[in-house]
Amino acid sequence: MQLDATVAAGAVEERIAVASNWTLIWWRFRRHRLxxxxxxxxxxxxxxxxxxxxxxxxxxxxxxxxxxxxxxQPLHLFDGGWNPWVPAIVGKRNPITLRMEWTTDPxxxxxxxxxxxxxxxxxxxxxxxxxxxxxxxxPAQRIFLLGSDRLGRDQWSRIMHGTQTSMTVGLVAVTLSVxxxxxxxxxxxxxxxxxxxxxxxLIELLQSVPTIPVWLALSAALPRDWTPTQVFLAITxxxxxxxxxxxxxxxxxRFLALREEDFVLAARLAGCxxxxxxxxxxxxxxxxHIIATSSLAIxxxxxxxxxxxxxxxxxRPPAISWGVLLQEAQNIQTLALAPWLLIPGLVVIVAVLAxxxxxxxxxxxxxxxxx
Amino acid sequence: xxRYITHRLLLLPLLLLVYSFVIFVIxxxxxxxxxxxxxxxxxxxxxxxxxxxxxxxxxxxxxxQPFVVQYLYWLRELLHGNFGLSLEYRRPxxxxxxxxxxLTVALAVMSFVLTWIIAVPAGxxxxxxxxxxxxHVLTVINYIGVATPNFMLALILMWIAFAxxxxxxxxxxxxxxxxxxxxxxxxxxxxxxxxxxxLVIGIAGTARLTRIMRANLLDELNKPYVVTARAKGLxxxxxxxxxxxxxxxxxxxxxxxxxxxxxxxxxxxxxxxxNLPNIGPLLLRAxxxxxxxxxxxILLIYSFLTIVGTLLSDIALAMxxxxxxxxx
Numbered sequence: 140m141q142l143d144a145t146v147a148a149g150a151v152e153e154r155i156a157v158a159s160n161w162t163l164i165w166w167r168f169r170r171h172r173l174x175x176x177x178x179x180x181x182x183x184x185x186x187x188x189x190x191x192x193x194x195x196x197x198x199x200x201x202x203x204x205x206x207x208x209x210x211x212q213p214l215h216l217f218d219g220g221w222n223p224w225v226p227a228i229v230g231k232r233n234p235i236t237l238r239m240e241w242t243t244d245p246x247x248x249x250x251x252x253x254x255x256x257x258x259x260x261x262x263x264x265x266x267x268x269x270x271x272x273x274x275x276x277x278p279a280q281r282i283f284l285l286g287s288d289r290l291g292r293d294q295w296s297r298i299m300h301g302t303q304t305s306m307t308v309g310l311v312a313v314t315l316s317v318x319x320x321x322x323x324x325x326x327x328x329x330x331x332x333x334x335x336x337x338x339x340x341l342i343e344l345l346q347s348v349p350t351i352p353v354w355l356a357l358s359a360a361l362p363r364d365w366t367p368t369q370v371f372l373a374i375t376x377x378x379x380x381x382x383x384x385x386x387x388x389x390x391x392x393r394f395l396a397l398r399e400e401d402f403v404l405a406a407r408l409a410g411c412x413x414x415x416x417x418x419x420x421x422x423x424x425x426x427x428h429i430i431a432t433s434s435l436a437i438x439x440x441x442x443x444x445x446x447x448x449x450x451x452x453x454x455r456p457p458a459i460s461w462g463v464l465l466q467e468a469q470n471i472q473t474l475a476l477a478p479w480l481l482i483p484g485l486v487v488i489v490a491v492l493a494x495x496x497x498x499x500x501x502x503x504x505x506x507x508x509x510x
Numbered sequence: 511x512x513r514y515i516t517h518r519l520l521l522l523p524l525l526l527l528v529y530s531f532v533i534f535v536i537x538x539x540x541x542x543x544x545x546x547x548x549x550x551x552x553x554x555x556x557x558x559x560x561x562x563x564x565x566x567x568x569x570x571x572x573x574x575q576p577f578v579v580q581y582l583y584w585l586r587e588l589l590h591g592n593f594g595l596s597l598e599y600r601r602p603x604x605x606x607x608x609x610x611x612x613l614t615v616a617l618a619v620m621s622f623v624l625t626w627i628i629a630v631p632a633g634x635x636x637x638x639x640x641x642x643x644x645x646h647v648l649t650v651i652n653y654i655g656v657a658t659p660n661f662m663l664a665l666i667l668m669w670i671a672f673a674x675x676x677x678x679x680x681x682x683x684x685x686x687x688x689x690x691x692x693x694x695x696x697x698x699x700x701x702x703x704x705x706x707x708x709l710v711i712g713i714a715g716t717a718r719l720t721r722i723m724r725a726n727l728l729d730e731l732n733k734p735y736v737v738t739a740r741a742k743g744l745x746x747x748x749x750x751x752x753x754x755x756x757x758x759x760x761x762x763x764x765x766x767x768x769x770x771x772x773x774x775x776x777x778x779x780x781x782x783x784x785n786l787p788n789i790g791p792l793l794l795r796a797x798x799x800x801x802x803x804x805x806x807x808i809l810l811i812y813s814f815l816t817i818v819g820t821l822l823s824d825i826a827l828a829m830x831x832x833x834x835x836x837x838x
Contacts, residue, residue, distance in 0.1 A: 344528065346768070347820050349812040351775040352793055353536070356809055359797035360539035442659045446779050449661060450794060465662070469783070471678070474669045481669065484662040491657040 164427055167504035174500025177493035184306055184490055191303045192260035194272050195296035196282055199459055203281075203291035208477045209241045211286045212249070214273075224248040225282055250276045286479040288467045297459055298483055304460040306490065308375055309441040313433050315379035316440075320386030321429065325417065327387065328394025335391075342384045350381055354443065358452040367458035374453055378440050386432055393425040427505035435498035438491040445487055461487050514828055518821055529813040530588065534581045537806040545573060548597055584803075588810070594803035598795070603807045607789055611811065613682065614788045617781070618773040618815075620704050621712040625769075629716045630762070633723025634755055637731060638746075648720065655717030661779040664710045668784065679706060680785040711780050715769055719762060726761055730754035763827050770819030774812060 155163070169175060187194055212225040227247035230239045255274040261267050275282045284295040327338040357377045361370060397403060406420045441461075447453030448462025449469075456463055464483035468474055474481065545568055552559055568574050572583045587594065593603035636645045671679045681688070682703045687696045730736065731754055739749045778790030785791075789808050796805040 344525075347525075347771065347816055349771055349775040349809075349816045351778050352790075352809055352812045355778075355794065355797055356533075356536045356805060357539075359800075359805075360536060362540075438657070445659055446661060449659075450779060450782060452794075452797065465665075468665060471668050471672050471680070474665065475673045478669060478673065481662075481665060484659070484665065487659060487662065488654070488657050491659075492653060495653065495657060 160423075160427070164501075164504045168500050171496075171500040171503070174496050177496035177500075180489065180493040181497060184302060184493075187299055187302045188306045190262055191299040192258075193262070193270070195293075195299045196257070196271060196274050196284065197293050197296050198258055199292065199296040199300045200457060201292060205239065206241075206281070206283075206287055206291035207239070207289050209283045209287040209291070210243055210477075211479050211482075212243055212283050214251070214284060218248065222250065223253070224250050225284070228283070249280060249282060251282060252276050285482050286477065288477070288480060289473065294464070294479065294482065297464055298461075298486055300459045301461045301464050301483060302486065302490075304371070304454060304458060305441055305444060305462070305487075308371065308378070308444045308454070308460065309437040309494075311372075312375040312378040312382060312440040312444070313436045315375060316382035316386060316436060317429065317433050319379060319383035321390050323383065324387035324390030325394055328391035329398065329417065331395075338387070338391075342387055345381055345384050348381060350443075351446065354378070354447060355450065355452050358447055367455065370455055371458065374444060374447065375440075378443050382436055382440060385436070386429065389428065389432060390425070393428070394421065397421050397424065427501075431498060431501040431505045434494060434501055438494035438498075441487065441491060441494070511828065515825060518824060522817060522821065525817055526810075526814065529817075530585060530810060531581065533806050533809045533813070534584060536809070537802040538577065538580075540800060540802070551597060584806075593807040596796070596801055596804045598799050598801045598804070603804045606792065606804065607807060607811060610787050610789050610792060613786070614774070614777065614781075614790070615815070617704060617708055617711070617777055617786065617788060618770065620708040621715075621773050621777070622770060624705065624708050625712040625716045625719060629719035630723055630759070632716075633720045633758075634727060634750065636720065636724040637727035637758075638750055640728065652717040652721055655713045658713070659779075660710055660713060660776060661783045663713055664707070664780050664783045667706070667710065679703075682707075682786055707777075707780055707784050707786055710784075711773060711777050714776075715772065719765060719769075722765065723758060723762055726758035727754055730757050760830060763823070763830055766823030766826060767820050770823060771816035774815045774819065 209228055214225055216223050218224055226243040226245040227249045228241050229244045230241050233240050251273060253273055254270055256269045257271040257274045257278060259267055259269040283293050286294050288294060323338055327335045354377055361373050403416060403420060406416050444453055445462035448460050449465045453462055454460040461483045468480040549559055549564060572580055596603050596606055599606055632648055636648050639645050668679055671677050683699050687699045690696055736754055777788060781788035781790040782794055789811060793805055793808040
């Protein structure tokens, strides 16, 4: 009995001993239940990024002033048996303000279907389809799962499209930061000397910049006639201007520490070129740290983009991002009338929370040989 | 110590010079100059201006000069304390900024104080009561605090206060004090209002600082000197506060360097949402209306505050840690 346990423990030990670095990281990351769950949330969000139209119930730009400020129509799945429906909306004109006031009426049901046909769209620019995840049985009927804004645009569909923009901004900005950080940090750490001094002073200067005011000024300087794509790219560049510094420092530190290691000396003596030493021998030892650090930088970029767009100086309408959506919620009177306009903010919080949890999990797992 | 501080103080003008150049590049970046917007403003109000007049004005303001010369002009005026005129308000920029600078600094400092008052005890409690219910609750609050953009928190609080309690929590004073001259009553009124925006601005920082404090203290609590002190019969809370807590505070002081500047720049959005008298909303308006010299002046003030914040933290750190002071 005891022998069996010893043999089993030995097998586990051997399994650990021969596992590769990445397998160990995965095993360690897997132990963080919350990080694993958050990774699932992020995967779902990026599926939306791939094809927001599939999840949207209608065109996110479709306006209808007569259907402004419609409250949320919560989705019900069962009605007796499996029969998904949402409560219908009833409008009543307020005799004093003369404003249409909408309420939901659960006694009248609008039936909906999954994988239904609706407005046609292109998937990743490859093919056209009209299948949507969700939609009313009667295609002419508009449904507002998360209510509508002051122009009668469907918030659910807009959030799906906003998710695409905001999540991509985060990813692209951080990718740029990583490239800048690794290249400049690497140069700084590998060569040292005057180049190192110059890059270090530059990093110090950039890190003491009052970020939000300077970002605002830079985005205000973008020409007004730029297309949404140009603005999008410019915003990501602006965000990564400061973002690379943290990573640059970290990479430099690693390079400085590794430069004197025996295996680097061995590689040099074996006649490896500079690029080969850096890419094949040094990079793999701190790649996991770079991944962990950048996964913690994405939420920072997302919050920054949201804040800039919220102030009207980031992504500009008609492009949709979470910040653009939250612009609708700026006015306190509007908020009192239509509190559901805060929902995009909750999406931001969930996404940022998920990134932070995954990032923390990765950071803890990134050094599998520590305890 | 004196040498260290003098050294840092001598660096300050140099940094400001670099910033002023970068800022001038940024404010010059949008197409057109301030005369273009001035002419646009005039024609919007129905006044026309001839091409010769524009040319004369252009010459008078040095706008026909090369970029570097224009920058030197601007710098010379700045050195004489002349921040230029605001196009939109038709008033000297220095006055516009001066009116709100005090409250901007007050808000950031208040936020800073609140952060430390909350974060340090919360961190100590979390560390000494590791894995207790309160520790878990604090951890959850911390994660959400970091994840919530502070303008979002401001919006939610404003909405709750307005929709459920029927009160408006914007501004820094009650309506009757807004234009009143300074008095004790106005000051008390300010204190009654300022804590909420200060808390909103500081929430993410508070969460982060609590986590740092908790982690630092947890490291210290496992060290042998703590066991020794406990074995000698020192009372637990006295032991924690006297030795490990003091050591755990050290890394926290080094966060001031990035935290204080972050508060200045973070207050911009919250001040805009909550309608606070602050240079943040002033900058936003100036940028949107292309009132570029006002924007430039405010950006310079922000940079100055940032540098001073970093400087203060470096000095605080040098006072606490002799290794830095001696340049080791």
